[in-house]
Amino acid sequence: MAEKRKAMVKIKPKKFKVGDTVKVDFIVIHPMDTGMAKDKETGKIIEAHYIDNITFSFDGKPFTTMKVWESVSTNPYFSIKYKVTGKGKITVDYTDNKGEKNSKSKKVKPKA
């Protein structure tokens, strides 16, 4: 039922070891419509459509959650830090105010 949204989870730097703190970036293609803007052609109000909740998990265990509001830019970007504990997978689950649920993962492959 959920559209497949284009999203990216990036880990920086690309090379890291267990115990390192890395930066985890999440970017997603989403209009983040506030519900206050008018369509320039039709003059009608564009319905509010924005991401409202994001959960970052490592191997199923949440480590950061966010409540997001419509003041965030279109195609939003979110960045946090994370301590690498081992090999695994970071998953970003996100929902929007229209009930859309999506998910994007990134494997965590430490060098040592």
Added chain:
Amino acid sequence: MERRKFIQSILTASAVAMVATPNQLMAEEAKKEAKAEAKTDTPALKGPNDLTLEEAIKVITGGKEVKKSDKIKLTVPEIAENGAVVPVKVLVNHPMTEKESVKAIHVLNTANGNTRCVDVLLTLANVEAYFATRIKLSQTQEVMALVELSDGTFINTAKSVKVTIGGCG
């Protein structure tokens, strides 16, 4: 010679006028729209999440005191060319240990309809109380980082961002 100078001066004058007017026009249009909306039965656009800064702070802190703190490093541009994409970075110089940590970073604005932008709930796995995003600002205003510490106290800091082109559509 005189004629050429005269024409040149008109051209530069109109060029200046043209550069000046878009902002003026936008401001005038905004005023017209606001007036028109005030006159009709439908009220001026108010989103369902609209909260003033005071209201938003109260919701977040439950009415607790908020102290200004320079432990919070808030990075925003002084001038945002495009109000639709204003980068915001927050780094709190505070331990992230079992004993004491940063529980949450709240990013707020002061003049959008909804002054809330993002509420980030951190855990010790984050190691650093860091968060970055990009927000929309409707006009020149302040961006605030409101931080909740594990001892239940709240600290904040705010910076002004000059917005040349409003970002809310």
